[in-house]
Amino acid sequence: MADIGLLIIRLVIGLTFVGHGAQKLFGWFGGTGISKTGEWLESIGIKPGGTxxxxxxxxxxxxxxxxxxxxxxxxxxxxxxxxxxxDAILSVHGRNGYWLTNNGFEYNFVLIAVVVGVAMIGPGEYVLFQNL
Known part of the structure; x- marks a missing residue:
């Protein structure tokens, strides 16, 4: 059951990040694509080279x-x-405190804990390629 639990965690979090990356890079899933994401990054002070x-x-x-x-x-x-x-904590959420209700870094912190925990435990038995 632990291996199935690790698989569920890896798939939900991993594929969610794939989706976020596709939003930024390709404008998929309601995303803004590279140029608009770059403009937004520059608007929050990440200059030069938002793109x-x-x-x-x-x-x-x-x-x-x-x-x-x-x-x-x-x-x-x-x-x-x-x-x-x-980066999300330092550039956007950190100044708002911890709690997500104030656009804080709570969710980012939880994601960090989960991915670090899985990396330390290992991916489990159900992986795409064994021994990598």
Whole structure:
């Protein structure tokens, strides 16, 4: 049952990050795509090169989510997700305090804890490729 639990956690969180990356990179799932995401990043003070940061954020989310969901190089996937969540805390949510009700970093912090925990435990038995 633990392996099924790890699979559920990896799929839900990993595929959610894949979706977020696709929103930024391709404008899928109601996303804004690279140029609009870059404009937004510059509007919150991430200058210069909002477009480059949008691409990097999208790639970290997409690749990190794929690795995490597949259980392949799980610590690397988790690391990419942690970097994005720390960035979200530092650039957007941290100044609002902890609680999500105030647009705080509560949710980012929970995601960091989950992906680090899974990376430390291991991906479980149900992975795309064994021994990676």
């Amino acid at each position: 480059i940061w949008a691409i990097l954020a999208g790639l970290f989310e997409l690749v990190g989510g794929l690795l995490f969901a597949a259980g392949v190089f799980t610590p690397i996937g988790a690391g990419l997700i942690v970097i994005i969540m720390i």
